[in-house]
Amino acid sequence: MGFGTDAVHAGQEPEPQTGSVTIPVFQTSTYQQAGIGDHTGYEYARTQNPTREALERNVAVLEGAKYGLAYGSGMATISTLAQTLKAGDHVICTNNVYGGTFRLFDKVYKNLGLTFDYVDTTEVDNIKAAWTDQTRLVFVETPTNPMLGITDLAAVSKIVHELGAKVVVDNTFMSPYLQRPLEFGADAVLHSTTKYLNGHSDMVGGILVTSDEALHEQMRFLQNAAGAVPGPWDCWLALRGIKTLHLRMQCHESNTRALATMMQDHEAVQKMYYPGLPSHPGHELAKRQQKGFGAIISFDVGSLDAAQRVVQTVKLFTLAESLGGVESLISHPAVMTHASVPKKDRDAMGISEGLVRVSVGVEDVEDLAADLKAALDRALN
Numbered sequence: 001m002g003f004g005t006d007a008v009h010a011g012q013e014p015e016p017q018t019g020s021v022t023i024p025v026f027q028t029s030t031y032q033q034a035g036i037g038d039h040t041g042y043e044y045a046r047t048q049n050p051t052r053e054a055l056e057r058n059v060a061v062l063e064g065a066k067y068g069l070a071y072g073s074g075m076a077t078i079s080t081l082a083q084t085l086k087a088g089d090h091v092i093c094t095n096n097v098y099g100g101t102f103r104l105f106d107k108v109y110k111n112l113g114l115t116f117d118y119v120d121t122t123e124v125d126n127i128k129a130a131w132t133d134q135t136r137l138v139f140v141e142t143p144t145n146p147m148l149g150i151t152d153l154a155a156v157s158k159i160v161h162e163l164g165a166k167v168v169v170d171n172t173f174m175s176p177y178l179q180r181p182l183e184f185g186a187d188a189v190l191h192s193t194t195k196y197l198n199g200h201s202d203m204v205g206g207i208l209v210t211s212d213e214a215l216h217e218q219m220r221f222l223q224n225a226a227g228a229v230p231g232p233w234d235c236w237l238a239l240r241g242i243k244t245l246h247l248r249m250q251c252h253e254s255n256t257r258a259l260a261t262m263m264q265d266h267e268a269v270q271k272m273y274y275p276g277l278p279s280h281p282g283h284e285l286a287k288r289q290q291k292g293f294g295a296i297i298s299f300d301v302g303s304l305d306a307a308q309r310v311v312q313t314v315k316l317f318t319l320a321e322s323l324g325g326v327e328s329l330i331s332h333p334a335v336m337t338h339a340s341v342p343k344k345d346r347d348a349m350g351i352s353e354g355l356v357r358v359s360v361g362v363e364d365v366e367d368l369a370a371d372l373k374a375a376l377d378r379a380l381n
């Protein structure tokens, strides 16, 4: 089936009792049993929920995976993944990951005995250099947030498998419409469903999909045992959002290309990070690995003062954390999403005080371009 057909239908049969075309929100905590030990397969809603299962089946199909498991947030997903490891295990992680991922690893799982190295995974040799006998997991985010570095998923998967560990990819920035990491050999893919999959900025959730049965069974055990499950209503909202994922991504994409063209010639923009530009170091790789360049642009206007003027002038771009919704958002990574990353590390990665990130929505592109141009003009004086 084509992507759009799967987005609308995969994992969701009409409900048998009434024929309801959309999967109902099974808003229950428990299920009636006919006798002791005689149940329908549904016992308790932390363990099983039909609305959640529909979402899990749907995203698994979209990513080309056998199995999916949903969690209460993107962070709950990553946290559950970390719980598959044990004290002494070593993780190699993309250095420019989402700040919350770094915080979770550095402030929580490090205390519980996992060890971490953060390397620039856009250079595959950095992974080899950080390798130890205890390395069990390589956690890759590509493109990265907010610098949009591109990691070669096929090359990383090959090396990591030769060395004997697993590769898990945070595919939140791309969505399965633009990138399917399992096709390049990754062992599992995860998403903050809060972002493009839901696409309407009205829920928080996460999901991990894989065809690795052992990893799936561990993640399933932990979904129930540690209990970081999403509510059925949020799963339903994610499922509804996914039905238009392909349409939204096409619009996000083309809007972003147009804005990038306008911005690259603007005097206020001192540096621009967008994989769609031929000058971007990951441009050729992105063309091979992705079906498009995504809808995030980061750009440096030189100072906190200029960044303040940009975010205060825009009217259509809402100043807010997050990304991937139909509405355009603007944020200041150093203060907002990446404050937990030490300043020296932020500086080394280019997350300067003048850096601004936009998540381009699906509004009319002429309106977005006019709004952003006015804000960039304002950054100059």
Ligand SMILES: Cc1ncc(COP(=O)(O)O)c(C=O)c1O
Residues within 6 Å of the ligand: 073, 074, 075, 076, 098, 100, 101, 141, 145, 170, 172, 173, 191, 192, 193, 194, 204, 205, 206, 322, 323
């Ligand atoms: C790339 C990436 N991964 C994970 C997360 C965390 O997801 P959530 O906010 O749903 O916990 C985010 C949130 O911004 C993100 O941008």
